[in-house]
Amino acid sequence: xxxxxxxDLHLHSQTNARAHEERGPLAxxxxxxxxxxxxxxxRYIEGMAGLWCASLGFDExxxxxxxxxxxxxxxxxxxxxxxxxxACVALAEAISAISPIKGGKIxxxxxxxxxxxxxxKLAWYYNAARGRPEKRKIISRTGAFHGSTVMGAALSGxxxxxxxxxxxxxxxxxxxxxxxxxxxxxxxxxxxxATRLAAELEALxxxxxxxxxxxxxxEPVMGAGGVILPPETYxxxxxxxxxxxxxxxxxxxxxxxxxxxxxxxxxxTFGFLPDMMSMAKGLSSGAIPIAAVALxxxxxxxxxxxxxxxxxxxxxxxxxxxxxxxAVATEAIRIYHEIDVVGRxxxxxxxxxxxxxxxxxxxxxxxxxxxxxxLAGIGLTADPATGREFDPALRVGAQxxxxxxxxxxxxxxxxxxxxxxxxxxxxxxxxDALVExxxxxxxxxx
Ligand code: PLP
Numbered sequence: 001x002x003x004x005x006x007x008d009l010h011l012h013s014q015t016n017a018r019a020h021e022e023r024g025p026l027a028x029x030x031x032x033x034x035x036x037x038x039x040x041x042x043r044y045i046e047g048m049a050g051l052w053c054a055s056l057g058f059d060e061x062x063x064x065x066x067x068x069x070x071x072x073x074x075x076x077x078x079x080x081x082x083x084x085x086x087a088c089v090a091l092a093e094a095i096s097a098i099s100p101i102k103g104g105k106i107x108x109x110x111x112x113x114x115x116x117x118x119x120x121k122l123a124w125y126y127n128a129a130r131g132r133p134e135k136r137k138i139i140s141r142t143g144a145f146h147g148s149t150v151m152g153a154a155l156s157g158x159x160x161x162x163x164x165x166x167x168x169x170x171x172x173x174x175x176x177x178x179x180x181x182x183x184x185x186x187x188x189x190x191x192x193x194a195t196r197l198a199a200e201l202e203a204l205x206x207x208x209x210x211x212x213x214x215x216x217x218x219e220p221v222m223g224a225g226g227v228i229l230p231p232e233t234y235x236x237x238x239x240x241x242x243x244x245x246x247x248x249x250x251x252x253x254x255x256x257x258x259x260x261x262x263x264x265x266x267x268x269t270f271g272f273l274p275d276m277m278s279m280a281k282g283l284s285s286g287a288i289p290i291a292a293v294a295l296x297x298x299x300x301x302x303x304x305x306x307x308x309x310x311x312x313x314x315x316x317x318x319x320x321x322x323x324x325x326x327a328v329a330t331e332a333i334r335i336y337h338e339i340d341v342v343g344r345x346x347x348x349x350x351x352x353x354x355x356x357x358x359x360x361x362x363x364x365x366x367x368x369x370x371x372x373x374x375l376a377g378i379g380l381t382a383d384p385a386t387g388r389e390f391d392p393a394l395r396v397g398a399q400x401x402x403x404x405x406x407x408x409x410x411x412x413x414x415x416x417x418x419x420x421x422x423x424x425x426x427x428x429x430x431x432d433a434l435v436e437x438x439x440x441x442x443x444x445x446x
Pocket of ligand 1: 051110111112113114116145146147148219223224252253254255280281
């Protein structure tokens, strides 16, 4: 009944509509730790934490308890016109304590897309407040994913996010995705490749005109683009170019935030300090919708200095700083401290990496294995010796994902890349089981 109703009534996110009518949904009815259970009682190890978000698994009781307590105390309130609530202030304090951006402010939203839209609007507002409203283009990167709102999609460098939408021109210009394995010249070192990408960025800025560009947005590790890890010196080089041209650097920490890369934030792992950063997903362990933007004091002061002239800061959502969401997120961060999330991501990440190397190295479908913290990407290839790509029509990644499901594991394919982003509560034995099931799926497809 669930299946039929879903097909009848529900337009799914990021899903092929006709294929869904034929295949039907995977209907999940409960979670237990790192597992989810479908309507027929089958248990799956969730190797993706849902959509890179359920950091504490799928049934963390403490999150449920604080949500219930907050709902009984003050179930909802807004933060327009000077209103606040103790839950959102506590969350601002918890985020500020771990944020690399010191002394600025925290703005609340409900989704990663809204947080990224907010960063762009803040960059525009900042430049308007400085008397430079013409400085408004945003640089993004091919392969990037920044969300599904009009601006989030415009910022995304994935063709399906643009195809058939006829999006308005939002002044987004694209520079290269830092994928050394795919795009470096033969023999080019990671360092030389990073230097070349920084030079390409410089050339793009010259061509567009620095006076027309407000900001560049980047995920520290590109997630939906295929778990792409930049060369170690990429971000410092990029940041130096941007700083020379008075262009802000916006970090999209929606996936990387809250320990995923082995530091609280991905910018810390990849050696740069953003002017603003967006957070969502792991902020509440995915248990309730909430997102945030941390902005530097420089940006805040420019905006605040102009408030007499510009008036009200005309941005914000009914549920910005929602007390129930904020209480859940604050509790999630408390648990992250208690479990030493950064150390845990590093330890379990090393364990996962060793297991992947042991089980998959030399497999006829496996090219490069990449990982940082508790986040891994596995490049599939038609020929490990040459790295030759599969014909996309074969949909090899999708076949592997389906076979994984049959073996009781949820992973995600992005074309020829497989992503793993398990909850931090996963135990080594469960990592072994996840990797074994992935190996079995690869064997099925090979
Ligand atoms: N930014 C990144 C890096 C993401 O991976 C996502 C979602 O997957 C988003 C932004 C958009 O977040 P949301 O779906 O919460 O709007």
